[in-house]
Amino acid sequence: MRQRVDAGEPPFDLIFMDVYMPVMDGLEASKQLARMGCATPIVALTANIMPNDRDVYGQAGMPDCLAKPFTAQELWACLLKYLAPVGTNIVSESERRQDDDAMSRRLRKNFREDNQTTFRDITESIKHGDAKRAHRLAHTLKGAAGLIGKTALRDAARAVEESLREGKDGHAKVTVNNDQLSRLETELNSVISELVRELDGREPVGNNSVDIDNNVATVDKVVDKTAALDLIARLEPMLQIGDSDCMDMIGELRAIPGAEALIDRMEHFDFAPARETLAGIKRQLEGRENE
Numbered sequence: 450m451r452q453r454v455d456a457g458e459p460p461f462d463l464i465f466m467d468v469y470m471p472v473m474d475g476l477e478a479s480k481q482l483a484r485m486g487c488a489t490p491i492v493a494l495t496a497n498i499m500p501n502d503r504d505v506y507g508q509a510g511m512p513d514c515l516a517k518p519f520t521a522q523e524l525w526a527c528l529l530k531y532l533a534p535v536g537t538n539i540v541s542e543s544e545r546r547q548d549d550d551a552m553s554r555r556l557r558k559n560f561r562e563d564n565q566t567t568f569r570d571i572t573e574s575i576k577h578g579d580a581k582r583a584h585r586l587a588h589t590l591k592g593a594a595g596l597i598g599k600t601a602l603r604d605a606a607r608a609v610e611e612s613l614r615e616g617k618d619g620h621a622k623v624t625v626n627n628d629q630l631s632r633l634e635t636e637l638n639s640v641i642s643e644l645v646r647e648l649d650g651r652e653p654v655g656n657n658s659v660d661i662d663n664n665v666a667t668v669d670k671v672v673d674k675t676a677a678l679d680l681i682a683r684l685e686p687m688l689q690i691g692d693s694d695c696m697d698m699i700g701e702l703r704a705i706p707g708a709e710a711l712i713d714r715m716e717h718f719d720f721a722p723a724r725e726t727l728a729g730i731k732r733q734l735e736g737r738e739n740e
Contacts, residue, residue, distance in 0.1 A: 450487055460489045463531050466511055468495035469588055472718050479510040490531050496592050518595040521549070554648070557597050561644040562700035564590065568634050571609070575625055582717065583625075584613040587633075594640070602636040609633050674734055677705050681731050688715075688724045705730060 453460060464482075468475040479491050493511040495502070496518075503514055515527050540548075567590055574583035591606035612625045680701050687695040695715060702708045707730060714723040 450482055450485065450489075454485060460487065462489065463528070464489050464491045465494050465515070466491050468493050468506070469585075475511070476505070476509040479506075483510040492527060492531075496595060517592050521552075553597070557644055558648055559700065560593050560597050561641060561648060562703075564593070564637065564641065565703065568637050571633075572630065575613075580613050584610060585716075587613060590637070597640075599636075599640050602633075602640050605629070605633040605636045677734055678731070680705075681727060681734070684727060685724070688720050688727060691718075691720045693718070705734075707733070 450460065450464075452458075466475040466479055470478075473481075475493060475495075482489075482491065490513065491511045493506040493514040494517060495514065496516065506512075506514055513527070513530070515523065567586060571583050571586045571590075574580070574586065587606050587610040591603050591610055594600075594603040594606055608629045609625055612629060680698065684695055684698055684702075686692075687698075699712050699715065702712055711723055711726040711730060714720075714726060
């Protein structure tokens with residue numbers, strides 16, 4: 450928005466603002482936009498809508514709210530409140546169902562790929578006292594579980610998220626009930642196993658996240674160097690400008706041996722050291738390819 454203002458370009462027509470974000474949350478971002486003179490309507494996106502939340506969002510400059518997970522119909526209804534359609538297209542019920550099914554399958558596939566190590570990442574963050582990262586991981590897992598309709602997992606992630614909330618800013622000791630973690634692990638393993646059977650048509654290896662992770666890792670060790678270098682070429686400019694959409698590439702990065710440190714830095718939004726780590730991985734891959 451600042452770049453548009455400085456360049457004299459027209460503002461955005463509508464802004465969707467995620468409330469819970471690392472580095473700067475949606476409330477502070479909206480307040481800063483208001484101080485810049487931004488008159489663009491801002492719609493809060495959040496899974497937490499308590500009776501007084503709408504007032505809080507409104508005071509921060511977000512007059513409207515869209516609760517996650519939301520349906521396509523709810524999204525369209527919100528868009529139509531602020532934007533004038535330039536045209537219409539009649540879609541049959543069968544076409545709509547096909548589109549919905551395709552979107553649902555893509556969401557489930559992304560969930561399976563992105564959450565192979567989530568429970569381990571949460572527990573390791575708690576072990577090292579990094580409540581901020583653990584809270585963010587639990588919050589993201591909660592939202593993703595809601596999007597694919599896994600309410601038991603969503604509720605388990607919410608319980609862990611709430612336990613971590615007090616310590617996420619480093620003002621309190623990280624404490625999570627063992628029963629909450631056990632429930633989260635059980636629900637996540639159950640969902641991952643279900644998605645493996647549904648999407649791959651096979652039984653998962655073992656009954657816990659460690660076995661499933663090992664099964665994935667075994668496949669991932671056989672790396673297509675050309676595909677990996679292409680992935681790196683797409684990721685480099687995103688890290689250069691700090692584009693948070695690079696998080697969408699984490700699932701693909703897990704297939705590259707030694708990418709764990711890169712993923713960790715990306716998840717912490719440490720883009721400068723992430724670029725250095727990526728450069729090292731690129732040199733290693735190029736060296737192997739030249740051998």
